Amino acid sequence: MLEPVSYDIGRVCKEKDGTLTPNLIDVKIRSYTSKKSEEIFLLLPFSKVSDGILTPTIKMPFDTPREIAGIFNKSHVGNAKYKDEEITYQIINVGKHIDLLKIEDADLYIIADGRRIIERKELLIIQKIREKISPNSGIYFPGTIPYEMPLLAYMGVDYFDNISAKYYASLGYKFTKNRLIKSNDDFEMLYMHNKKVIDEVLEEIRYCIKEGCLRNLVEETTISNPYLRANYRRYNPDLRNIPSSKGKKIIVCIDETRIPEVKKYIERAKNYEPFTNVVVLLPCSSKKPYSTSKSHKFFINAINSSKMVVEEIILTSPYGLVPRALEGVVNYDIPVTGEWSNEEVEFINETLKNYIKKVKEKFGDTIIISHLPEHYLEILDLDDYINTAVDGNPLSDESLNNLKETLKKIKEEQNINLNKKQQKIHNYQQLAKFQFGVNFIPDDVVIKDRPNKRFLINKNNKLVQICSLNENNGLFVLTLQGGELLWELNGKDVLYVEVNYDIRKGSLFAPGFKDCNENISVNDEIVLIKDDEVVGVGRALMNGLEMKKAKHGALVNIRHVKS
Amino acid sequence: MLEPVSYDIGRVCKEKDGTLTPNLIDVKIRSYTSKKSEEIFLLLPFSKVSDGILTPTIKMPFDTPREIAGIFNKSHVGNAKYKDEEITYQIINVGKHIDLLKIEDADLYIIADGRRIIERKELLIIQKIREKISPNSGIYFPGTIPYEMPLLAYMGVDYFDNISAKYYASLGYKFTKNRLIKSNDDFEMLYMHNKKVIDEVLEEIRYCIKEGCLRNLVEETTISNPYLRANYRRYNPDLRNIPSSKGKKIIVCIDETRIPEVKKYIERAKNYEPFTNVVVLLPCSSKKPYSTSKSHKFFINAINSSKMVVEEIILTSPYGLVPRALEGVVNYDIPVTGEWSNEEVEFINETLKNYIKKVKEKFGDTIIISHLPEHYLEILDLDDYINTAVDGNPLSDESLNNLKETLKKIKEEQNINLNKKQQKIHNYQQLAKFQFGVNFIPDDVVIKDRPNKRFLINKNNKLVQICSLNENNGLFVLTLQGGELLWELNGKDVLYVEVNYDIRKGSLFAPGFKDCNENISVNDEIVLIKDDEVVGVGRALMNGLEMKKAKHGALVNIRHVKS
Amino acid sequence: MNNYFEFFLKKMREKYLKKRKESNPNKPIATWIQDDIFLDKSVGKSLTIILRTVGCRWAYQSGGCTMCSYLMESSPSPISTENLKRQFDYAIEKVKDLDEFSVKIFTSGSFLDEFEVPEEAREYIFEKLGELEEEGKLKEIAIESRPEFITEENLKNIRGYIKNINVEIGVGIETFNEEIRNIAIHKGVKTEDIINAINTTKKYNVGIKAYLLIKPLFITEKDAILDAINSGNRAFEIGCSRVSFCPATVHKGTLMEYFWSKNQYRPPFLWSIVEILKNVKSKNQDRIVMCDTSGIPTKRGAHNKLNCECNYKIKNAIEKFTLTQDIDVLDIECKCKKYWESFIEMEERNIVPLGDVNLSFE
Amino acid sequence: MNNYFEFFLKKMREKYLKKRKESNPNKPIATWIQDDIFLDKSVGKSLTIILRTVGCRWAYQSGGCTMCSYLMESSPSPISTENLKRQFDYAIEKVKDLDEFSVKIFTSGSFLDEFEVPEEAREYIFEKLGELEEEGKLKEIAIESRPEFITEENLKNIRGYIKNINVEIGVGIETFNEEIRNIAIHKGVKTEDIINAINTTKKYNVGIKAYLLIKPLFITEKDAILDAINSGNRAFEIGCSRVSFCPATVHKGTLMEYFWSKNQYRPPFLWSIVEILKNVKSKNQDRIVMCDTSGIPTKRGAHNKLNCECNYKIKNAIEKFTLTQDIDVLDIECKCKKYWESFIEMEERNIVPLGDVNLSFE
Incomplete structure (x- = not known):
């Protein structure tokens, strides 16, 4: 029923009529009992006979003991009409017994007892379903509150509803993107407002997927909710659902070393091979690619004027280490506070060590030159290196000159004669491997x-x-x-x-x-x-x-x- | 002009007419030139003659070189009518030369060039002003976008306006709480929507201050904006603006060891004195105070039945270490993933070491008993301790029994005879010190x-x-x-x-x-x-x-x- | 699969029964006099006697029904015929000064099951009641039994003592949805057996009072409403003499309590009960529709939003309705009704029944 | 304090002047013929000659005006009387075939300043122009000067050669707001001096063409609009013969460029210019109101939203207006006008002038 349009871990899909998901789904849900009864009585003000999703009469509560799980229908499959299309659906109702999950072939998967699944941090069931089903099938997670939707979409949910708008309005709560606020507004006002918030969040989800920043939206909406945050942290998304390079600046403010973009880079960059054993460590720059920044133009100029060919390695959060060859694939914006988190320090040193090991394996001896600002040296766990940024400022005339002279000396002493053009080709070859x-x-x-x-x-x-x-x-x-x-x-x-x-x-x-x-x-x-x-x-x-x-x-x- | 009603780092105040801040301010701003000219011509559709804030004709751009700063009026003070009240105001316009800031006595401080101040991460100027001025004076930060407002309120801003709603609507942008979305809606729709978002964010700010969760709102709105996030991280708020115990569950999902609530606890708890040299380390519980939780009832029962009086110390993130005496003042909710960040590990070990040092100073010898789940032991950097949770599960019958027997043995061997009631009084005395x-x-x-x-x-x-x-x-x-x-x-x-x-x-x-x-x-x-x-x-x-x-x-x- | 379920229920029952306490075998569990409505719609006094027996055979055999813990009040040690006679005598003493009354004898099981009430005791009781009938004091009698004990033999026996007055046997039909009755409630009674029992009683001019459970486990509030309406109407259709609705109350030691304690079961809303009563009564205007209100409006019993002021108002209205059969007394409004409507819609979307107000964000 | 400012400007000027290049001293900086409007509102051809001199004395002495870098086009080495004569001769050659024309002589400084144009050169030029007047070809002449050089002596001298035709001296009044003129622009000219100069010229029937700058540094768009309207009206009030608006263009090496490059100065919107022209013209319907359009609509010059299609439309309209003085040609609409309105309001709230579209979130 759906055709994927774009992916950013989560996905935007198109319905036959052009509607884009993640979105509200317009289907009726009721049980067989209700259907039968409704056909007889039409007295409840809120029930109308129409086609839709039929649920079994007897449902399995979350904490159903395993011994009695047998009395429930755990794989309820049916047919329904959706937008003039005949679709098949499966209702997923396995309580806490995720191992009982048995996915049938269907167009729409409906998650029963979503409220409890969220509360009990069992959202990973979504991923389990998404892994198995066709990209053309949709997952519908009923009854969600606005701040739950981005994470669910991130995990692969396509459909929501806005019944929570009414439910919480009836309890006197007003939605914001992050919380429910007790309000004195009357029911109708709250209901209208809450529905609007849901629409806005859904619009923002679709926007963020298209712009490649859904993770940010998920961070925003899970950060004030320990349940959701725990679910988010436990989720290891399929990295194939983001491109190797987004072609857009990504924003990284927390979880620096754990975000999918970084994991994907690490995975792809692990085959990088150095060109030479003389390595110059450089700081990152705010402008990307680094080599277009003012500071890197100075560094490159100093290196080139030494006539020495070196490995230019940029140390940075969140990517750890970016060889010049791969600088084109990273583009990010981080808060600049001059502080490193322990995770970042550990990560940077680990990737640096792995890299140096690789250089040593290939060339034996290695010369590491640190041309870094002072606060980098504080975190660097390196045994043997030459510091060319003598005054702690790699951009000072003295430091730049020192870099140049140091490289010149190495060139003379070691009698190295590498070809800049060869390095250029080498770098493109490494990029191809990436x-x-x-x-x-x-x-x-x-x-x-x-x-x-x-x-x-x-x-x-x-x-x-x-x-x-x-x-x-x-x-x-x-x-x-x-x-x-x-x-x-x-x-x-x-x-x-x-x-x-x-x-x-x-x-x-x-x-x-x-x-x-x-x-x-x-x-x-x-x-x-x-x-x-x-x-x-x-x-x-x-x-x-x-x-x-x-x-x-x-x-x-x-x-x-x-x- | 304002009377503070409640504080949560930021503050809610009441105006004379009962309006609560942070809120929009309804004042006109224009320059002397405009005022004079408006009196002569009334041709521009958007200008109306009225009283309000008058700004100097010539304003100082942010990057004004120091040499020419002298041509600008950096401390522009005036009088205006606001809600039938005669108020004094000062316009703050010192560009990047924050040292030129000279606070005069005024009711309202208006921050000029807010757009640039935010872009250049110089928001800490707000704190500098707030420190010096009366709590009855307001700070007005014009031209803000919704997601900037919570951080500004957190820093002490009382007044905003909604001109950005119009400005960005005219550029085709739709506000969300966290970003601007390019939209095809027409100007009037966007303008209405954007104004509503601002109203909602302001309402949420006031709500969160009253509920004691403004920090969460600030986290939500700064996490996708490296500039704001950097400003937030660099901000050391006045800890006197939160109570020693909020009496409400606080939510901690990031920055565990750096949030004001934790800093405040550490500051106050540093004088804690142990009662005895036999220390039992316990895990935290989701229910607070810990002693009302199921698990702690088991621990306490095991300890009491040993007839031994021990220091009960709860190891936890984000507080590090909570002695039983102080458990009543911590109440928090964190994502439970079973993982510890390096910061948390470092912090917990540091506080634990300090604590043990204190015990040793007081008693010489110390016996540390770890009654912790396995994943705690992985992070614990302790030399010499007895592990009573033998099977990695402190709640197993075996572990609980082991704890009891171990304590019994210690009691016998060391011939310790401490009084439980004395400890109770000791604990209250420590709480008094806190x-x-x-x-x-x-x-x-x-x-x-x-x-x-x-x-x-x-x-x-x-x-x-x-x-x-x-x-x-x-x-x-x-x-x-x-x-x-x-x-x-x-x-x-x-x-x-x-x-x-x-x-x-x-x-x-x-x-x-x-x-x-x-x-x-x-x-x-x-x-x-x-x-x-x-x-x-x-x-x-x-x-x-x-x-x-x-x-x-x-x-x-x-x-x-x-x- | 169902065997696992029964095994589980039985173990649960056994475990809980260990807490059962000894009590005076010569005193009934309870006995009281109250205003009541008779089948002819007149209102008078009734004497209720809850006899202490060894308890419901079905509960012992199979673990019993998922919402019922009456077995806990039964006696852990055998109850002799003599004991039962004394219990009856103790109770019947209460009405000695009344001119007209009805007698309702319950056992929290089946009065007609010899396992609970030996033939001799039963005959003793009927004999005594027969005497009261003759004295013109006894207006009606009611007993309670599972359908399997409603046999020609037993009925003949009763009518041997109680000649003319109205005799009704309360039967826990619970619902006419077989899936709900036998899975969700685990009643162990087929609809067929119920119909047979009714047909049998008709021959002896004995009525069947249908006890219908409002909101068993595992079904949503909306299904509970529809199921109760459906079952109420059906009961009259197939010849029950009256219908008594029992809104679920969470008993200790039951499967219902297990889910309730995890906030995965919520007793019915009073709004739902009102809806059901209005509906069934208006379709069966000449019939008596009753509703039990014990447990209302505690958190274990039927309730609207807890602490909402409408709870007691509606409880009183239901009691009044039961006595007067006047549907108009149920016309009550409260703004919490919006919450009930929203809850039902939210729950239909959640598919699985929700617990009580569920503010996970707090 | 102002001394620091001047010192800063001078150093800035000196630094930038090092980049100034040598050029042919016998050729004017530029010279061209264009359609022009004469004081009697007839339209004809005009010859503009921008003489290459050593440049503006004020710029050398004090660092000059914050938006002006004309000094860069002046000559780093001395320009002799002979050179100037040759420049003039070179230029005047261009109109030899025309029947009627006006001549406008500029120096990017003050034509009447002997430091730039020695007396002998000036008299040579006036003599030649006098001859053209006699031939009946010369319709008007215009020169440019700071007010301090508009002396009785100089005017007497001019009128010695140019007997009857309209003579106008362009004066960079920029604004009648003294604070803006002398601080924001750093013009170094008092309003008093301007009024004196006007009074002097009146005696010799010489006109003053007021050059008014639209949007100097340090003021908001709104203030820029109001200030320009104010100044335009004021100029006519005190007897200027015509007003020519100059929307600011960001010159290289100026303080204006420094702030512009940091996005802390934005050249005026075309909407602002339209507003100003409409306003001043409608209040002074019999007077000539002109507007320079060079630099429009580049990012260094006046522009609306960059790349908006209205930019060239408005540029053309302004040019047409200058020639026809028809206010209706300025009636142009575009939906980007909303942005201009919003920008002005946003900027008033920001107090300090904003840069160009400022999407810091992108």
């Missing part, structure tokens, strides 16, 4: 800078482009030749999608899909395969696992097709 | 439990009550005799307020105030003094420093008066 898991850029690649950065190889005495660089997110965009090269070198290790028909430019829909690499993340550049041959390249609209479960809708945006 | 800085409960105090907990001493062969215990916030409530005892024992070291007239029950107003102990916090129990004699006891309505600067309004709630 993006695709494997490299496909040959050492003799030709790089053109205008009108945009393009990468070409010599094929049959002709230069053909294999990819270009998207300056916005710092990632490569494949050409067909690039896709072929990737496939040639790595086969099914690459991010491929296999199709079963002759594709054309546009969208790959579910029926044309045959198989794919499950590691595909949303927005990944992918190679399209048919009968073991590259037939095109494109961009994934959902992750690989989701593609496999999809029943309809577009899976891939096909950009180039082999003619 | 609350008043000094103890006033004699060792031979008589404690009655019904109808409420009361403390009596023998005076001229008559039992007279010195205080009772407020079960709600775990603190003492003084009687006149209690006040006299406090004053007798400690003089001006106690929390006293000196008056200059013969008081009656009710309120002490500013004109009757003479002097006070500056350490008084809001809600503190205080002793009223006249001519060096106790004349009554009461509850402080604001902190001591604020009292000294107050010009009108109630300062103290006088409960008992010497007849």
Whole structure:
């Protein structure tokens, strides 16, 4: 019933009539008993006969002892009409016995006893359901309060209702985005207000997913609620539901080392290989990519004028360590207070140690140069390094000159003769590994800078482009030749999608899909395969696992097709 | 122009007409030039001649170089009519040169260039102003966006306006509590909506101050804004603006060890003295006070049945360490994930070490018994202790029995014979030190439990009550005799307020105030003094420093008066 | 699966029964006189006798019903015929000065079950009652029994002593929804048995008073309302002589208490009861519709918003209605009714029954 | 305090002047022919000559005005009388084929200041212009000067050569608010001096064209509007022959640029200019009100919301207005006007001038 439009851990989907989710769902819910009775009596002011979701008469309370769970129908499946469409639904009512959960094939999954599930911090059941079901199926979590909705959407819920607006209005409570306020306003005013707050929160959820900042909205709405916060902290989202680089500044104010964006970066960057054993540690800059900042222009200038080729490594929260090669994929804004949390210190030192270990493994000896402000040195747990920022200020003339002279000396003493151009290619190769898991850029690649950065190889005495660089997110965009090269070198290790028909430019829909690499993340550049041959390249609209479960809708945006 | 009604770092005040702040202020602002010109021309659609705040014609931009700061009027003072009242105002316009700030005596302080001050993270200027001015004076911060308001109110701002609603509506932006959303709604709809959001945030600010949860609202609104978050983190609020115990559950989801409630507790608890050298470390419980929880009933039962008197110490985040004596003053709700942050671990170990040091100083030898769940032991940095929770579960029959037997054995071996009743009195004495800085409960105090907990001493062969215990916030409530005892024992070291007239029950107003102990916090129990004699006891309505600067309004709630 | 359920209920029952206390076998559990409505709609006095027996056989055998703990008041040691006679004599003494009254004999089980009341005791009691009938003092008698004991034999026996006056047997029908009766309530009674019992009693001109439970476990407030209305109407349809609604009250030691204590069961709203009574009465205007009000409006019994002032008003109205059968006395308004309506809607969305006001954010 | 300010401005000026380049001393900075409006409201051609001199004495002495960097175009090395003559000759050549024209001579300073234009050069120029007047070709002449050089002697001298036609001296009055003129702009000219100069010119039937600056530093948009309206009306009141508004454009190396680069100064909105022109013209319907449009609508010049389509429409309208003096051409609407209104209100509340659209949250 739903087609995903965009992902940011949570997802925005489109209904057939164009309505976007997460949103309110307009279905009636009642039990078989009610239905039957309603057909006989029509006396209650609030009951009207209509079609909708039918629930079993007897429901399972949350703390139902295991011994008596058998009397309840735990997998209640039915058919209903929704917006002129015949849909199947399953009601999920397993109380605290999540192991009893048995997912059937359905269009809509309705979570029973949501109030209790939230109270008892068992929200992870949502993830369990979402993992198993088709991206075209919806999850409906009834009865929520506004501040619960962002976290639920983050976990994969598509549908809500606004009955809580009425319920809490009847108790004299006024909604805000974060709490319920006791109010003297009359019921009708409170009810209208509360419904509006729900609409606004839903609008903000959809907005934030599209803008890639749903996590922030979740932080905002869970931070004053220990239950929700605990549920949030325990949730390990599927990192394939965010792109490798968002192409937008992300905001990180808490949980620095634990947010999905950072975890994803760490996962992807772990294969980074250093180019040389002379490492210059640099501070981060507020402007991104770092190299466009004033301070980094000074650093780069000092390094270049030494004629020395070094590993430029930026130490930063929340990413820990960013090699110059990968600076294009990180873009973030953090509160600048000059303080580091213990988590940050630990994280930065751990990643730095791993990195140095890697340099040592490759080159044996290693020279670490710290060109960092004083407050970095306080947190740095390094044994042996040269500090070139002598006065604690890496931007002072003295420090910059010191950096230059130090590098010059090292160059002379060690007689190092590395090629800047080779490093540049090396860096792009590392970026390719970051993006695709494997490299496909040959050492003799030709790089053109205008009108945009393009990468070409010599094929049959002709230069053909294999990819270009998207300056916005710092990632490569494949050409067909690039896709072929990737496939040639790595086969099914690459991010491929296999199709079963002759594709054309546009969208790959579910029926044309045959198989794919499950590691595909949303927005990944992918190679399209048919009968073991590259037939095109494109961009994934959902992750690989989701593609496999999809029943309809577009899976891939096909950009180039082999003619 | 304002009289404080309640404090929670920020403050709610009452205007003469009963309006509560923080709120919108209805004053006109324009420059002398405008005023003069408006008198001549009335052609601009948006300008109407009326009284209001007049600003100098020439204003100082934020980055004005110091050399030319001299051409600006940095302390612009004037008179205006506000709600039929003649008020004085000062416009604060010192750009980045906060050292040029010179506070004049005024009713209203208007912060010029607020947009830039926020952007440049110089919000601490608010605190600088608030420190110096009378609690009866207001601070007006023009031009704010909804999510800036809670932090500003937390820092001491009383007045806002809703001009940003219009400004951003004209740019096509819709307010939420945390962000601006690009919208296609028309100007009038956006403008109405944005104004409503501002009203709602202001209502929530007032609500949260009264409920004692303004910090939570500030966390919610700063967490997605690195600028505001940095300003928040750099802000060290005056801890006298929260009571020693809120008497309400506080919510702590982030910054566990840095929040004012914890800092205040640490500050007050640092004088705690142990009763014995046998210490049992216990885990916290969700129910507060701990001793009313199921688990603690088991612990206490095991301890009591050993007939051993021990120091019961609860290890917990965010407070670190809570001796049984002080358990009544902490009441909090935290996300339970079973994980500790490094900050929490460090903090807990530090406070524990300090505590053990104190025990050793007093008693020499110390026996530490850990009766904690397994995940506590992982974080505990203790050299020498007995673990009685043998199976990792302090609630198992085995563990509880083990605790009891261990204590029995210690009692026998060490031949310890402490009196449970003495410990009880000791604990109340420690609580008195926590609350008043000094103890006033004699060792031979008589404690009655019904109808409420009361403390009596023998005076001229008559039992007279010195205080009772407020079960709600775990603190003492003084009687006149209690006040006299406090004053007798400690003089001006106690929390006293000196008056200059013969008081009656009710309120002490500013004109009757003479002097006070500056350490008084809001809600503190205080002793009223006249001519060096106790004349009554009461509850402080604001902190001591604020009292000294107050010009009108109630300062103290006088409960008992010497007849 | 149902076997696990029964096993669980039985163990729960056994565990709780350990707390049962010994008591005087010669005194009934309770006995009192009250105003009551007779089948001819006249109002008079009734004597209620709750005999102390060994208790309900179904409760012993199968763990019993999920809301019932009457077994706790029964006797842990055997009750002899002699004991029962003395209990009856003790009670009947109370009406010796009345000119006209009815007698209602309950056992918190089945009066007709020999396991509880041996034949000899039963005949003794009927004989005594027969005498009172002859004296013209006895207006009606009522006893209580599960349907399986409503046999031709037993009825013949009764009518041997009680010749003419109205005899009614209260039967805990609870509901006509078999799923609710046998799963949610665990009554162990089929609808078929009930119909058979009714047909049998008709032959002997004995009435059946249908006891209907308002809001068993596991169903929502709305279903509870609809189910009670449905069952009330059905009871009259199939020939019950009157209907007595019993709004659920949370008994100690029951499965209902287990869920209630976790705030996963909420006793019915008084608004729901009012709705049910109005509805059933207006469809059966010449019939007697009654409602028990014990437990109202404590937190274990039926209640609206706790502490709302309407609680006692409605309780009184229900009592008045039971006596007068006047539907208009139930016309009561209170602004907390909005909460009831909202609760019902919220609960339908939550699918699973909600507990009492649930302010998890506080 | 003001001394520090002047010292700062001077240092700033000196620092920036180091970047000044040498140029051909025999060519004027610029010269062009354009459509223009004469004092009698007829429209014809005018020749503008911007002479290259050593530049404005005030700028050298005191650091000059906070928005002006014309000194950068002046010559770093001395300009001789001979050079000036050649510049003039070069320029005047352009109108040799025209039948009727006016001549406007500017120096980016004061034409009447001997420091810039030696007496001999000035007399040479006036002589030549006198000849053109006699030929009947010259319709009007205009020069530019700070008021301190508008002396009886100088005027007598001019009128010695230029007998009858309209002579106007452009004076950078900027505003009639002394605080704004002398602090915010740092003009170094008292209102008194201006009035004296006007009185002097009147005696010689020489006109004064008031140059008024729209939106100097340190004042809000609203104040800028009101100040410009005020000053425009005032200028006519005290006898200026015409008013020419100059919306501020951010020049390089100025204090204005310093604040603009930090987004702490925003050039005026075109809506503000429209408001000013409409207002002043409608109060002075028989007078000529002009407005410079250079720099419009770049981000350094006056503009509405950048990239809004109304920018060029309004620029054209202003140019048309200057030529036709028809106020109706300024009746333009665009929905970005709401932003202008809101900006003004927001800025009044912010007290200190705002920068351009300021989306700090992005």
